[in-house]
Amino acid sequence: SQTIHQWPATLVQPVGSPLSLECTVEGTSNPNLYWYRQAAGRGLQLLFYSVGIGQISSEVPQNLSASRPQDRQFILSSKKLLLSDSGFYLCAWSGLAGREQFFGPGTRLTVL
Amino acid sequence: SQQGEEDPQALSIQEGENATMNCSYKTSINNLQWYRQNSGRGLVHLILIRSNEREKHSGRLRVTLDTSKKSSSLLITASRAADTASYFCATEGSGYSTLTFGKGTMLLVSP
Numbered sequence: 309s310q311t312i313h314q315w316p317a318t319l320v321q322p323v324g325s326p327l328s329l330e331c332t333v334e335g336t337s338n339p340n341l342y343w344y345r346q347a348a349g350r351g352l353q354l355l356f357y358s359v360g361i362g363q364i365s366s367e368v369p370q371n372l373s374a375s376r377p378q379d380r381q382f383i384l385s386s387k388k389l390l391l392s393d394s395g396f397y398l399c400a401w402s403g404l405a406g407r408e409q410f411f412g413p414g415t416r417l418t419v420l
Numbered sequence: 421s422q423q424g425e426e427d428p429q430a431l432s433i434q435e436g437e438n439a440t441m442n443c444s445y446k447t448s449i450n451n452l453q454w455y456r457q458n459s460g461r462g463l464v465h466l467i468l469i470r471s472n473e474r475e476k477h478s479g480r481l482r483v484t485l486d487t488s489k490k491s492s493s494l495l496i497t498a499s500r501a502a503d504t505a506s507y508f509c510a511t512e513g514s515g516y517s518t519l520t521f522g523k524g525t526m527l528l529v530s531p
Contacts, residue, residue, distance in 0.1 A: 342518070344521075349523075350523055351508060351521045351522050351523040351524055352463075352508070352521040354518055354519075354520075357518055359517075367518070396460075398462055398463070400462075400463075405517035405518070406450055406451065406512035406517050406518070406519065407451075407468070407512075408453060408465040408468055409463075409465065409510075409519060410465065411462030411463045411464070412462050413461060413462050414460070414461065414462050416460070
């Protein structure tokens with residue numbers, strides 16, 4: 309069966325520090341991968357998605373970036389965090405674009 | 421924006437009652453999906469309904485889709501305290517390959 313992992317689960321970082329969040333998927337190959345951010349009490353905002361290794365589409369211009377160095381690995385990064393980057397970051401995968409997505413447990417990021 | 425909007429924002433009911441949540445969207449879609457999120461957790465896919473379908477059932481869940489009104493409803497019958505969660509609709513728009521999520525409905529089921 310397929311599983312999706314995210315780490316770390318929680319993170320507290322100072323403003324201006326770098327960020328690296330990792331997501332890995334097991335049990336499937338060539339998944340579509342997604343990074344979302346969820347502000348408190350809000351819906352999900354799609355940040356990046358990838359249909360293959362090295363292929364990244366950005367939905368919202370900001371100081372975040374994403375990379376997909378391996379088929380089942382998706383990384384969210386920032387060189388300098390802003391206060392507004394605080395939130396709940398969710399990684400998800402799907403077998404086909406537009407079909408059901410399977411979410412990881414999320415990373416709670418607090419920027420102070 | 422094709423974003424879905426759920427209604428109501430919050431719903432509080434007693435165990436055994438039915439819960440109905442609605443979702444409206446703005447543009448034509450290929451499918452509409454409902455997800456559930458327990459507090460502090462990732463989302464869990466519940467059900468997908470295609471644009472050419474009008475109703476779908478899964479256990480205690482019933483989803484309807486009215487493409488002429490650009491709306492969908494999720495009915496949870498005989499609710500349980502364990503159904504307490506936030507529920508989101510998500511749409512795959514025609515010509516898009518990603519999902520757009522609404523802001524969700526917070527459901528509280530009291531024992």
